[in-house]
Amino acid sequence: MTDINFSMASGDPDSKGSDAASSSNGELRWDIIELLFFAYRDFVGDADHELEAFGFGRAHHRVMHFVHRYPGLKVADLLDVLRITKQSLGRVLKQLLDEDYIVQKTGNNDRRQRLLYATPKGEALVGKLAGLQTDRINRAVQEIDPAGQEAVRQFLRAMIDRDDPDKVLETIFGSGKKPRE
Amino acid sequence: MTDINFSMASGDPDSKGSDAASSSNGELRWDIIELLFFAYRDFVGDADHELEAFGFGRAHHRVMHFVHRYPGLKVADLLDVLRITKQSLGRVLKQLLDEDYIVQKTGNNDRRQRLLYATPKGEALVGKLAGLQTDRINRAVQEIDPAGQEAVRQFLRAMIDRDDPDKVLETIFGSGKKPRE
DNA sequence: CAAGATATGTCAACATGACTGACATAAATT
DNA sequence: AATTTATGTCAGTCATGTTGACATATCTTG
Helix, strand or coil: CCCCCCCCCCCCCCCCCCCCCCCCCCCCCHHHHHHHHHHHHHHHHHHHHHHHCCCCCHHHHHHHHHHHHCCCEEHHHHHHHHCCCHHHHHHHHHHHHHCCCEEEEECCCCCCCEEEEECHHHHHHHHHHHHHHHHHHHHHHCCCCHHHHHHHHHHHHHCCCCCCCCHHHHHHHHCCCCCCC | CCCCCCCCCCCCCCCCHHHCHHHHCCCCCHHHHHHHHHHHHHHHHHHHHHHHCCCCCHHHHHHHHHHHHCCCEEHHHHHHHHCCCHHHHHHHHHHHHHCCCEEEEECCCCCCCEEEEECHHHHHHHHHHHHHHHHHHHHHHCCCCHHHHHHHHHHHHHCCCCCCCCHHHHHHHHCCCCCCC
């Protein structure tokens, strides 16, 4: 694996011709599309390794993250945020409950609800994973001035669909206040 | 790109995890971690919906994207970029070849190699998907000034691991020149 | 040239984490 | 009392990832 034939090899069916699609005006943002791919791949990539040691996967991380961030989240809210089915959630949630990373509390007003909370054990794991991701973010941001850092945040917020926000997005966008931490 | 749907996880047992600093000192970047999750979820969601109509999944999108962007890519290079096994790639690639979205050409120097190229049909699909994602990106950056937009790009580049770059990353970072388009 | 290494392909089995559909239970609402 | 809602669960399927073993063609080397 060595020589690379990128961009200059012999036959190159070439083109670009078909960009039609919906960005009627012109240039496609190949650079950002690709940077998002690699950035996200590496951002989440580190984690799988750590999670393996616990016998968990990404699904577990997602659940623990949101339960930690929004204590007392209902199962239904979690389903909205993660956009998966209750059957899928059920599997990972059951493991997290059995292994004591998360606990359920019956709702006060509505006793059908199961409000979710991270245990200290769960907090520890989610914090460790967030630490790794924070390190990467800090490295990435260290040479960017405050205005640029705010531009990054603004960009990310603007990339998110706002049409039918779930509870978590309402918290993030709705009032500007952060859930905690 | 596409699809990359990694979710959110990161973890690395000890390399830096044990420094504890970031995981317990209250400076965790929860906001950016979460924004990245939602931004990426919606970013790839655009393509996912369209792909369904073709009976393809994210794996197909990833392959077509990189073959389109780096015409003449070798199978081995694609494996490096996607970080999957050849058996996994084989399944998707076979479909794309059978359905005429991609073609193979025997290498000139090394006849063992199969250089990959997108067909016009493949170009059309990949362009359509990039159009959807470009629309979202354009919407997101429209109120960000040029300096801020450059900060976004810088941030994304800095989020990417540089230690053992594959051919594509070498092209992206190595010389600063873009592969094409 | 013969021997080995490399690039690719393929068969088979298995894991994870999605999905659908159907059904059960408890608690709230009407 | 009847219905709806919130949650849980059984059963089967699909997409996409994994290992391991092995085949073939072709390049590289002793």
